[in-house]
Amino acid sequence: MKLNVGFIGSGNVAWHLSHAIDSAGHTVSQVISRNEDHAKELAVKFGALYSTRLSSVDASMDVCIICVSDNQIQTVVEQLVPSRVLMVHTCGSQRMDVLTPCSPNIGVFYPLQSFSKGRSTDMMKVPFLLEASSSSNYQILEKLADSISNSVQPADSETRLKYHLAAVFVNNFTNYLFQESASFLEENQLDFDVLKPIILETALKVQHLSPKDAQTGPAKRGDVVTIAKHRELMQQSPALLELYNELTKRLSKKP
């Protein structure tokens, strides 16, 4: 089934989804973005219409995918002219019913991945969590998702929020640890590049092993001598030391 798909938004999520959807043989027919240059840049790749006006949603499309960040969706919804188009958002933290004012046909098309401009992503491996206001709407979203990914499942708004929270830990908080580590090395005129292979290996390991089985380190094995040596190095970095102590305490308590 070939679908006619429009986009609201022209950022990373819109960029990656529209290319995957186009490659899967569907039609990307419209791109609406407050930034006309971005809308145009994306639309011309697919021979699609583009606009900056949220009132211009083409009523003939099968699905309109709103790709704006979680905290902008409310504003977009308020400016849309109600229609019968199947309107979906792509946010982990927003309930489906935030879209109720737009259309009787609504849903969520949430790719649980962090997309970056200029970095290609294997969309076939991206988990899509879907929700819809009716089973026929769900079937449309499922067809669309199945055509671009091998990992598609239903998830209601609460389930989706739980995954979103879990993703904050493994993505945002993990990256914060990378930041702290990079700052410490920089303060000591050392090179963050040296850590890159172990960062990658840490992520690769839990693709096949449970995080519990993958856990190693001084805190895990109760190596108080090494922990004391580490603490010594952070005498000039009290905030870092505090984080080290907290995480070491938590790891030591783990069974």
Next chain:
Amino acid sequence: MKLNVGFIGSGNVAWHLSHAIDSAGHTVSQVISRNEDHAKELAVKFGALYSTRLSSVDASMDVCIICVSDNQIQTVVEQLVPSRVLMVHTCGSQRMDVLTPCSPNIGVFYPLQSFSKGRSTDMMKVPFLLEASSSSNYQILEKLADSISNSVQPADSETRLKYHLAAVFVNNFTNYLFQESASFLEENQLDFDVLKPIILETALKVQHLSPKDAQTGPAKRGDVVTIAKHRELMQQSPALLELYNELTKRLSKKP
């Protein structure tokens, strides 16, 4: 230059290093381990001698690599019979001079990577941090490291310890976040597999982007609405909520 290399220890580090060293055309001539089966299993792959006795170090080898965990090295050193063999350890947190009782020729051959049994590692990308008691000893270690890795550099004991500490943050503590995330999902009958692609992408992103530039998420953008929703989900998990609050506070303060 073809080197004659022995190993003390038969765990993951010995396993990966000995295979890389053998493949690079050197001779793995001896494996000593307190576990005779493991010593034999590893030694037979290279036609090497094996033993359980630390007194049996072959005096004719060029380098003897001690591959035991950081907190066991002292015990091993105490049982070795002093010789003139170049003895090196592979620990991030141990000073080179812990080896002083073994030999006048000592050094450190530290691969900054987390090795797992049964998982192959691209040794050419593993950073090796080297230290030696003399420049001639350093040259031997550098030749050996250069033959198996493209990332070799000198590092004294304090520098090595700093890298080791930074690695605790990006490896052990990151994996702890994976554990917490997996526990939360399990308590909610949800599937950790759904997070695996974003875990991998988080690590891939900082291979090319600084962690500071890669940072995203509700805490980073000051999205208090999403943060409040997340907190609501952790009412039954006070320890997790406390960690969330601490890391969110830290991220919010970042420039």
